[in-house]
Amino acid sequence: MKTLHEARLTRPRPLTGFEKAELAFSRKELSQHRPYRPVAARQASATCHRTYAFHIGELEHWRKGRPIILRCLIPFSALVLAGCSGQQSALSPAGEESEAVYRLLVVMVIGGISIWLGVTLLFLHAARHRRQAWPAEKAAALIAWGGVAFPTVVLLLLLGYAVWLMPAIRPWNPLAEKDGAIEVTGEQFWWRIRYPAVGDQPAFETANEIRLPVGRPATFSLKATDVIHSFWIPALGGKMDMIPGRTNYLTLTPTRTGSYRAPCAEFCGASHAYMAFSVVVMEEDDYNAWRSRLIDGQASAADEGGQLLQRHGCVACHSLRGLQIAGQTAPDLTLIGARLSIGAGALANTPENIARFIRSPSSVKPGAKMPAFNMLPEDDIEEIARYLGGLE
Secondary structure, eight states, X not given: OOOHHHHHHHSOOOOOHHHHHHHHHHHHHHHHTGGGOOHHHHHHHHHHHHHHHHHHHHHHHHHHHHHHHHHHHHHHHHHXXXXXXXXXXXXXXXXXXXXXXXXXXXXXXXXXXXXXXXXXXXXXXXXXXXXXXXXXXXXXXXXXIIIIIHHHHHHHHHHXXXXXXXXXXXXXXXXXXXXXXXXXEEETTEEEEEEOOBTTBOOEEEESEEEEETTSOEEXXXXXXXXXXXXXXXXXXXXXXXXXXXXXXXXXXXXXXXXXXEEOOSOOSTTGGGOEEEEEEEOHHHHHHHHHHHHHOOOOTTSHHHHHHHHTTGGGTOOOBTBSOOOSSSOOOTTGGGSSEETTTTEESOHHHHHHHHHOHHHHSTTOSSOOOTTSOHHHHHHHHHHHHTOO
């Protein structure tokens, strides 16, 4: 029957901490009784030396392969760091609220690392080999200060900083209901967006895209008609749930122009992953010009595409300013050609993708309520797609 050390030799693997301690103890005992060792003890000692030499060889092999490991880690790290920026990254803040969230994240990470380092150093210090045992008073003081007082103080400081930063993370606008807010309603699987009246400009509705002026606080009135959705623009601020039968308010202040992606952050059905909207932050003059164009609209019933929309019943569900009939159960199509995407972020906005969505919406967005229109003549589908794509 094989001894324990022979079994370890025939089954090469890294030793556990217990096995290393047992091996060191065995070697120490054997060295102390070297003049009186029997044959079995000498064999055990030789086995220990062979096992030790085997693990030293494994260590040298790992050291030789370390440059290869490091070369593999460099591109992997670059791939991970690439996710820290972009249109949908909370680590690339473009608003006052998102900057506050980012500062809180950095402070929390530093605090967590400090606690981890402190507890780890305390453990290593306590695990060091000593010739004499620690006095009970010193051991109790080390545990009290290093294991209790230090983590408690750091956690209290982090909590106090988070509470102090809360008004910046989630500002409250008490005049939102009085002055009017941008009303956003989540529906499976798209976003209904209604802008309030401003001055002599009337209120108007659009879908799946929000445009904001840079540097001006924007308050959103958040609702849902079917299930719970969640409104989240990672680059501008935190998220807020949209609950049927309830209205929540959220204020965001963009500080940098650009386009950003905003996904639904609450599972809402089969096409939850395909439910997003675009956010375009513009200069004040550009925003006012866009608002005027959207209110006026460009649709005309005289165009062939507009006639096909009415003939095939599209306007029974969709609204399009400029046409006489306007539906209320589907996304508004006014100036749809100027949007960054179609299908609530499912496809890029091109005539080909518009035609694809008309033919079979469920193949793009499973569970979509819009029926397929693949029975229409191909020329009609392409003409409708060209017409909608030109509404800019």
